[in-house]
Amino acid sequence: xxxxxxxxxxxxxxxxxxxxxxxxxxxxxxxxxxxxxxxxxxxxxxxxxxxxxxxxxxxxxxxxxxxxxxxxxxxxxxxxxxxxx
Amino acid sequence: xxxxxxxxxxxxxxxxxxxxxxxxxxxxxxxxxxxxxxxxxxxxxxxxxxxxxxxxxxxxxxxxxxxxxxxxxxxxxxxxxxxxxxxxxxxxxxxxxxxxxxxxxxxxxxxxxxxxxxxxxxxxxxxxxxxxxxxxxxxxxxxxxxxxxxxxxxxxxxxxxxxxxxxxxxxxxxxxxxxxxxxxxxxxxxxxxxxxxxxxxxxxxxxxxxxxxxxxxxxxxxxxxxxxxxxxxxxxxxxxxxxxxxxxxxxxxxxxxxxxxxxxxxxxxxxxxxxxxxxxxxxx
Numbered sequence: 001x002x003x004x005x006x007x008x009x010x011x012x013x014x015x016x017x018x019x020x021x022x023x024x025x026x027x028x029x030x031x032x033x034x035x036x037x038x039x040x041x042x043x044x045x046x047x048x049x050x051x052x053x054x055x056x057x058x059x060x061x062x063x064x065x066x067x068x069x070x071x072x073x074x075x076x077x078x079x080x081x082x083x084x085x
Numbered sequence: 086x087x088x089x090x091x092x093x094x095x096x097x098x099x100x101x102x103x104x105x106x107x108x109x110x111x112x113x114x115x116x117x118x119x120x121x122x123x124x125x126x127x128x129x130x131x132x133x134x135x136x137x138x139x140x141x142x143x144x145x146x147x148x149x150x151x152x153x154x155x156x157x158x159x160x161x162x163x164x165x166x167x168x169x170x171x172x173x174x175x176x177x178x179x180x181x182x183x184x185x186x187x188x189x190x191x192x193x194x195x196x197x198x199x200x201x202x203x204x205x206x207x208x209x210x211x212x213x214x215x216x217x218x219x220x221x222x223x224x225x226x227x228x229x230x231x232x233x234x235x236x237x238x239x240x241x242x243x244x245x246x247x248x249x250x251x252x253x254x255x256x257x258x259x260x261x262x263x264x265x266x267x268x269x270x271x272x273x274x275x276x277x278x279x280x281x282x283x284x285x286x287x288x289x290x291x292x293x294x295x296x297x298x299x300x301x302x303x304x305x306x307x308x309x310x311x312x313x314x315x316x317x318x319x320x321x322x323x324x325x326x327x328x329x330x331x332x333x334x335x336x337x338x339x340x341x342x343x344x345x346x347x348x349x350x351x352x353x354x355x356x357x358x359x360x361x362x363x364x365x366x367x368x369x
Contacts, residue, residue, distance in 0.1 A: 002145070008243065008245045009245075009248075010245065011149075012241060012244045012245040018119075025124070025145075029117070029120075029121060029145070029146070030143075032117075032146065033113070033114070034333075035108055035118075036113055036149060037113060040108050040110065040113060041110075045150065047148045047150050047151070048148060049144065049146065049147075049148045050144070050145040050146045050148075051086045051142060051143065051144055052131070052140075052144075052145055052146070052172075053140075053142040053143070054140045058140065059142055060140055061142075061144060061175060062142035062171075062173050062174075062175055062233075064237050065237050065240045065241050065244070068241075069241070077349065078358035084341070
């Protein structure tokens, strides 16, 4: 699956997330660019990133920074859920 | 629509403009075309890794902000950037990390390996493999769970507190915390490696001991001469002592491993307390 994420860095939170099938790669890339251009016109400096993972859970494990605050990152690791391999 | 190929000079000029703070729409579109030119190489790398049984999380496109920041921070040109496309694999421990890196070197024989475990970058420890497919580099990040945890803490703190934290900036508290916790993870992983070696040696000793026991049993069935029996019993006693020594070593390493793990956990707990205090202050 492909995930298109708009992330507000300074607030440490996701503004929007949209998922695409693997076959929709080009559509995901185009959507990423459209969001970036739109934010640029508005003068908003959010990060826009395209990630690909087996599932949303797999994405949580390898890119938890987008989804969790620091406490959640540490708690999840202590539970031993930070492994994908 | 067929896009015209973009020259290296055009890419580097684009990099200069981004470095200078350009937000021109034409530049963002050109950068996007450049990102997409890594698509086939990225797919080939991920496909190869999946064939080996791992499932990396891929970053199809490095964000524009990250690219511009890297150009400002480091003295490289845009055309030299090796992590426009990449993927990440998080493995359980440092032993598996070594095995996985070795397997990547086999499937990507020309790849360069950047091992930041012994020479951390502002505390960041991991192994990065740069595989090149048809002239396009793709970065594969290989992290252990603890290396990954450290990186996530560093990145998140950089996001919400101070963007310079992950590059050695920020308050003294954060610099010290990230340095000490990185060292603590390194110490822990050193014990992990030693423990793994001890476990392997113990398995060899156990197998040798079993072999002697079987040989002794077979010999007793044949009513052997005393000197042969004595010799084998002597070897068995030596083997038993070796097993006991290995077991002791194994237990000592386990205790050291536990101490190192607790030390890391204490540091991370310290970070939680610090953040809690900060949250309380902000509420007041």
